[in-house]
Amino acid sequence: MAISTSATHAPPASQQGGAADPRRVAMASAVGATIEWYDFFLYGTAAGLVFDKLYFNGLDGPAAQFAAFGTFAVGFLARPVGGVVFGHFGDRIGRKTMLIWTLMIMGVGTAVIGLLPTYDQIGVWAPVLLVVLRVLQGIGVGGEYGGAVLLAVEFAPARRRGFFGSFAHIGVPGGLFLASGAFAIASQLPDEAFLAWGWRACFLLSIVLLAIGAWIRLSVMETPSFQRVQEDKQVSAMPVTELFARQGRTLFLGMGTRFIEGFTFNLFSVYLLAYAVDEVGVSKSTALNCIMVGALLGVALVLVSGRLSDRVGRRPVFASGAAFALVFAFPAAWMIQTGSTLGVLCTFVGGLGVIYGWVYGPLAAFWSELFDTRYRYSALSTLYQVSGVLASGMTPLIAAWLVTKGDGTLWLVATYNVVVAAISLVCARFLPETRGRDLTEDLAPVAQPAPARVEEPVGV
DSSP, X not given: OOOOOOOOOOOOGGGSSGGGOHXXXXXXXXXXXXXXXXXXXXXXXXXXXXXXXXXXXXXXXXXXXXXXXXXXXXXXXXHHHXXXXXXXXXXXXXXXXXXXXXXXXXXXXXXXXXXXXXXXXXXXXXXXXXXXXXXXXXXXXXXXXXXXXXXXXXXXXGGGHHHHHHHHHTHHHHHHHHHHHHHHHHTTSOHHHIIIIIHHHHHHTHHHHHHHXXXXXXXXOOOHHHHXXXXXXXXXXXXXXXXXXXXXXXXXXXXXXXXXXXXXXXXXXXXXXXXXXXXXXXXXXXXXXXXXXXXXXXXXXHHHHHHHHHHHOHHHHHHHHHHHHHHHHHHHHHHHHHOOHHHHHHHHIIIIIIIHHHHHTTHHHXXXXXXXXXGHHHHHHHHHHHHHIIIIITHHHHXXXXXXXXXXXXXXHHHHHHHHHHHHHHHHHTSOOOTTOOTTSOSSOOXXXXXXXXXXXXXX
C-alpha cells in the first residue's frame, strides 16, 4: 500500500482561526478525554480497593476480588457496543455530536455509582445495578475514543499530526492521575469514613467535570476531513461493512498493536495496585501516590513520543516502547514483590510512565492514518474497543488467575507480559509507516470489474 507524503489540504476558510485552531482543538480533545477516562478509571481503582468489600462482601476472600474485577471487565465487554454504535453515527453524522452524547452517558453513569446503595442495604440488587452502570460507562467510553482522537488528528497539519494527535491520548494517563489523586486524598480518611462516603465523593465529582467537558466540546467545530466527505457526498452508508471489506487486514494488525498498550495500562493501574496493597502489604496511599507519579510522567511522554513520531516515524517510536515492555516484565515483577517503597515506585513509573507513555503517544496518528475518512471513526472505535476486551478488560482477571497458579508470585504474569509485547511487535512489523500521509487519500480503492471481452466474429 503506497503512502503519500503530501500534506493534507488546508481547512476551509470557515474553519480557520478561532475554534478551528489545531492547538485549541487539541487541548479541547485532551480535556474532554481526560474527564471521560477519569470517570472510567475511578471504577478500576474502586474495584481494587472498595467494591469487593461493599458490593461483593457476600463472597469470601479471593472470590470477592474476582467478582469485583469481573464487573471491571464488563465495562470492556460493553465498549465494542459503544464503539460500533457511535462509530457508525460518527461517520454518518459527525464527530462532534457523538462526543457530546458519550460525555453525557459517562458523566451521569459515574455520578449514579456514587449514590448506589451497598449489598448490606439492598442485597443482590446492589451488584446487579453496579454492573448495569458499568455497562453504561463502557458504552460511553467505547464511543468516545474514536471521536476524541479524530477531533485532534483531523484538524492537525500533516507534519505535526503525531504531536497534536497525542493530546487526545493524554486523557488516559491524565484521567488515571486524577482518579488516583482523588482516591489518594479520600484514602487519608479513617477506613470507616472512606468506605462510608469518602470513595463516593470521588464519583460525585464527575457532575462538575461533566459540565466543564460539555462546555468545552460544544465550543469546537466539526473536523475539516469529515466536512469534506459531506460536501463531496461521499458519506458511507455502512461504515463498518466497508471497513471490513476494504481494510480488514489492516484493522486486525492494528488490533495487535493495541495489545501491549491495553495490557500495560490495566496490569499496572488495576491489578498491581490491588496486588501491592492486598498481597505485599503496601499502604493504599503509598501505592496510589506511586501510580500518580507514573501517570504524570506518562502524560509528558505521550506528548514527547507523539512529537518524535513526526520526525522519525510512527513505527520506530512504538516498537522501541514495546521492546522495552518486553525487557521490563521480569524486573517489574521482582521489584513490586520486594514491597519496598522504591521498588513499588520504580515499577509504576516504569510501567505507567515510561512504557505506556512511549507506546501510546504515536498511536493516535498511526491508527488514524491507516484508514480512510469515510469509515475512520468506525475503524478506530472497532480497533480500540474490540481488541480492548482481551488486551485491557481481561488483564486483571488473567493476572489474578496466573498468580494463583504461580503460588502467589508474579512470574507467570511477567511471562504473559513478554508474550503480549512480542505479539504487538510482530503486528507493527507488518503495518506500513504512515507519517505524513494525506488524510484525503483513498487508501483501498474498490477494484473495478474488468471490461467484458468482445470476441470478433469468425470469418468476418
